[in-house]
Amino acid sequence: MELNLSREDAAFRDELRAFIAENYPQEMRVPNPETDLTKEQSLLWHRILNRKGWIAPLWPKEYGGPGWSVTQRFIFEQETSRAGTLPPLAFSVTMVGPVIYTFGNDAQKKKYLPRILSGEDWWCQGYSEPGSGSDLASVRTKAVRDGDHYVVNGHKTWTTLAQHADWIFCLVRTDPSAKPQAGISFLLIDMKSPGVTVRPIITIDGSHEVNDVFLEDVRVPAENLIGEENTGWTYAKFLLGNERTSMAGIGRSTRHLARLKQIVRTEVGEGDPAFGEFIREIARVELDVLALEATELRIVAQMSRGIDPGPAASLFKIRGTEIFQRITDLTHQAIGNYGLAIREHPVTANRFMPGPDYGHTATEKYLNSRKLSIYGGSNEIQRNIIAKAVLGL
Amino acid sequence: MDIQLTEEQELLRSSIQRFLREQYDFDERRKIVSTDEGWSRRHWKAFAELGLCAAPFQESSGGLGGGSLATMIVMQEFGRNLVVEPYFETVVLAGGLIEEVASPEQREALLPRIMEGEAIWALAWAEGRSRYDFNNVTTTARRQGGSFVLSGSKAAVVGAPWADKLIVSARTSGGPHDRDGVSLFVVDSRSANLHLQSFKTIDGRRAAELTLMNVEVPAGQLLGREGEGVAALEACRERAIAALCAEAVGAMSVLNSATLEYSKTRKQFGVALGTFQVLQHRMVDMFIALEEAISLTQHLNLSLAAQEPNGSKLASGTKSKVGYAARFVAEQAVQLHGGMGMSDELNVGHYFKRISSINIQFGDPSYHLMRYAQQS
Numbered sequence: 136m137e138l139n140l141s142r143e144d145a146a147f148r149d150e151l152r153a154f155i156a157e158n159y160p161q162e163m164r165v166p167n168p169e170t171d172l173t174k175e176q177s178l179l180w181h182r183i184l185n186r187k188g189w190i191a192p193l194w195p196k197e198y199g200g201p202g203w204s205v206t207q208r209f210i211f212e213q214e215t216s217r218a219g220t221l222p223p224l225a226f227s228v229t230m231v232g233p234v235i236y237t238f239g240n241d242a243q244k245k246k247y248l249p250r251i252l253s254g255e256d257w258w259c260q261g262y263s264e265p266g267s268g269s270d271l272a273s274v275r276t277k278a279v280r281d282g283d284h285y286v287v288n289g290h291k292t293w294t295t296l297a298q299h300a301d302w303i304f305c306l307v308r309t310d311p312s313a314k315p316q317a318g319i320s321f322l323l324i325d326m327k328s329p330g331v332t333v334r335p336i337i338t339i340d341g342s343h344e345v346n347d348v349f350l351e352d353v354r355v356p357a358e359n360l361i362g363e364e365n366t367g368w369t370y371a372k373f374l375l376g377n378e379r380t381s382m383a384g385i386g387r388s389t390r391h392l393a394r395l396k397q398i399v400r401t402e403v404g405e406g407d408p409a410f411g412e413f414i415r416e417i418a419r420v421e422l423d424v425l426a427l428e429a430t431e432l433r434i435v436a437q438m439s440r441g442i443d444p445g446p447a448a449s450l451f452k453i454r455g456t457e458i459f460q461r462i463t464d465l466t467h468q469a470i471g472n473y474g475l476a477i478r479e480h481p482v483t484a485n486r487f488m489p490g491p492d493y494g495h496t497a498t499e500k501y502l503n504s505r506k507l508s509i510y511g512g513s514n515e516i517q518r519n520i521i522a523k524a525v526l527g528l
Numbered sequence: 529m530d531i532q533l534t535e536e537q538e539l540l541r542s543s544i545q546r547f548l549r550e551q552y553d554f555d556e557r558r559k560i561v562s563t564d565e566g567w568s569r570r571h572w573k574a575f576a577e578l579g580l581c582a583a584p585f586q587e588s589s590g591g592l593g594g595g596s597l598a599t600m601i602v603m604q605e606f607g608r609n610l611v612v613e614p615y616f617e618t619v620v621l622a623g624g625l626i627e628e629v630a631s632p633e634q635r636e637a638l639l640p641r642i643m644e645g646e647a648i649w650a651l652a653w654a655e656g657r658s659r660y661d662f663n664n665v666t667t668t669a670r671r672q673g674g675s676f677v678l679s680g681s682k683a684a685v686v687g688a689p690w691a692d693k694l695i696v697s698a699r700t701s702g703g704p705h706d707r708d709g710v711s712l713f714v715v716d717s718r719s720a721n722l723h724l725q726s727f728k729t730i731d732g733r734r735a736a737e738l739t740l741m742n743v744e745v746p747a748g749q750l751l752g753r754e755g756e757g758v759a760a761l762e763a764c765r766e767r768a769i770a771a772l773c774a775e776a777v778g779a780m781s782v783l784n785s786a787t788l789e790y791s792k793t794r795k796q797f798g799v800a801l802g803t804f805q806v807l808q809h810r811m812v813d814m815f816i817a818l819e820e821a822i823s824l825t826q827h828l829n830l831s832l833a834a835q836e837p838n839g840s841k842l843a844s845g846t847k848s849k850v851g852y853a854a855r856f857v858a859e860q861a862v863q864l865h866g867g868m869g870m871s872d873e874l875n876v877g878h879y880f881k882r883i884s885s886i887n888i889q890f891g892d893p894s895y896h897l898m899r900y901a902q903q904s
Contacts, residue, residue: 396904414898414901415897415898415901417901417904418845418848418897418898418900418901418904419897421845421900421904422824422845422848422849422897422900423820423849425824425827425845425849426820426821426823426824426849427820429820429823429824429826429827430819430820430823432823432827433822433823433826436532440532450816450819453816454816454820515809518808518809518812518813519805519808521812521815521816522808522809522811522812525812525815526788526802526808526811526812526815527788527792528788528791528792528802528803528808528811
């Protein structure tokens with residue numbers, strides 16, 4: 136399905152396609168780019184996009200964005216994801232960057248933004264805490280003002296790729312007496328500060344993506360506070376809005392669906408009692424993708440006419456993640472007995488994995504994708520948002 | 529991709545909305561359905577005067593040139609108001625077939641009467657054991673001098689008791705499952721040896737079983753090329769699906785807002801129903817189902833208007849996805865209305881039944897799901 140593109144937009148799309156084909160590093164084409172690349176490898180594409188001036192589609196031109204229209208940004212998203220490229224680190228470019236240029240002061244903009252664009256600084260997100268779940272306002276990590284510094288004590292968790300991070304942006308409680316949302320501040324903390332400890336959390340797929348981050352008497356310069364003290368909740372909500380815009384994940388689902396069909400063709404014969412069920416379920420999920428894609432195009436067309444998409448992001452998050460989970464589930468079923476096997480981490484080529492190559496990541500993908508309906512505000516929270524914002528309940 | 533209506537289309541929509549609001553509320557509809565005839569010629573005339581019967585046809589045929597998007601607009605509003613008059617049967621099915629495959633002489637003779645609201649049509653393609661397969665035709669048409677003689681029976685022909693003219697599929701050659709050899713004929717509903725046995729449908733309409741015992745039809749009433757009726761019916765099915773999905777979207781939108789409204793006013797255990805999270809989430813899923821149905825229906829209608837390839841596969845996919853979505857919304861609307869949802873007095877059950885009828889016509893969601901899968 137394609138947008139009806141103007142001649143300029145069509146030329147832009149063609150330019151993008153050619154650029155990706157010529158420049159996407161072969162080194163990054165590994166079985167599971169999200170877990171199999173070193174920090175340096177995963178930054179290769181980031182640096183290439185930065186040299187081209189395309190690293191931060193969302194950013195205004197004055198801060199280093201390319202100055203694209205809504206449609207061009209959508210085309211970029213669509214083409215990079217269809218081509219199976221690893222998206223640049225969202226925590227840096229999509230999340231903390233916009234918070235800094237929107238709410239930060241000039242010194243902060245000058246200090247942090249160029250290093251985000253270049254990939255010099257790797258950011259992680261210090262939102263979740265043990266026991267907080269989707270209720271982010273329950274932040275307990277404390278920051279107490281002491282002269283020119285804040286002294287921070289607390290425990291952040293589920294912190295994605297903190298093992299690579301140079302910086303963490305944190306929600307901290309600066310006013311314990313205020314209502315939950317009112318006493319929160321948005322603080323930038325250098326991961327090299329004394330008192331910061333990172334401990335890996337291994338997830339059910341065996342990979343190391345997330346971590347505990349312990350903060351013990353960490354002294355943070357007061358100049359690292361974004362905006363005003365005790366108004367961090369506003370910035371946090373702004374950031375979460377950005378987080379959910381690309382959640383439909385049409386390109387990713389389309390690629391994995393094509394692979395699923397190929398696996399079913401090879402692995403499941405017509406004599407298999409489940410054959411009909413696979414055909415039926417694949418058709419259903421393919422239509423789900425089509426309907427979501429048509430919805431995304433409808434919303435993009437509305438946005439380019441200046442219509443506020445409202446809580447469309449929640450719809451995309453719910454359906455996009457449900458669809459992708461279903462695809463990974465069906466793929467795991469399709470490889471049959473080899474669904475018993477799972478790769479060991481860290482991944483090396485020396486370890487034996489049975490069965491055909493295309494099945495090697497099926498088990499871990501199935502397991503790993505369970506997270507999608509939990510993080511970024513669980514799908515239940517997203518339904519609450521729609522119930523309130525759209526249905527007025 | 530998103531349909532930004534032209535001024536003309538906006539006008540069409542608002543004029544239908546105004547008319548239906550003033551003259552086709554649920555009580556009026558109930559009265560119409562309970563008459564002996566079961567439909568209202570007065571309202572039909574008004575539709576024609578509003579230009580609805582001419583809206584989709586090409587200007588070269590004397591129509592208003594609105595195409596599939598005009599049909600979509602009309603059907604969506606008809607879906608919102610549960611209009612029973614045979615617009616789908618007369619304009620979308622018969623009118624579409626005539627415009628597509630009829631000879632210039634036939635077009636000139638037949639289309640103006642449809643556009644002026646003078647003639648009611650029905651399409652008789654199904655047979656007792658054909659299910660949703662156009663090839664599966666046992667009714668025969670034998671050449672005899674300057675005529676064809678039709679014998680056999682056609683099943684569940686919606687709108688046939690109201691129709692002046694019927695389009696009947698019959699086999700001019702080949703075996704019972706052959707794609708080739710099926711032809712379409714225009715048959716006068718008062719023809720000798722044609723018998724109609726009428727019955728009421730789930731959605732308050734009338735349909736009939738047709739028995740043809742040597743019905744003589746002049747050769748000039750052959751519609752389209754002899755033996756190529758299945759292809760014509762397949763193209764007709766794409767237009768039919770696009771129209772039915774638009775109607776389903778209209779019906780779903782009313783069910784969603786009625787259910788939401790009810791959940792805000794109806795109290796249980798001292799609080800409004802809508803305060804229960806399990807019901808909130810159900811209604812969010814109904815909202816999402818509608819949004820996706822709107823998107824796919826628009827996508828299909830735009831593809832038809834642009835005559836893009838793969839229309840047949842896309843139509844099947846849309847019929848399936850929208851059908852499942854509509855069924856979900858309809859069943860949940862009844863569920864969330866509780867006992868009231870079961871009552872014939874409330875409109876909810878009537879939308880439920882119309883959606884059930886839409887889901888059966890031209891193939892149900894499972895049929896089209898597998899048809900879609902086979903074309904992948």
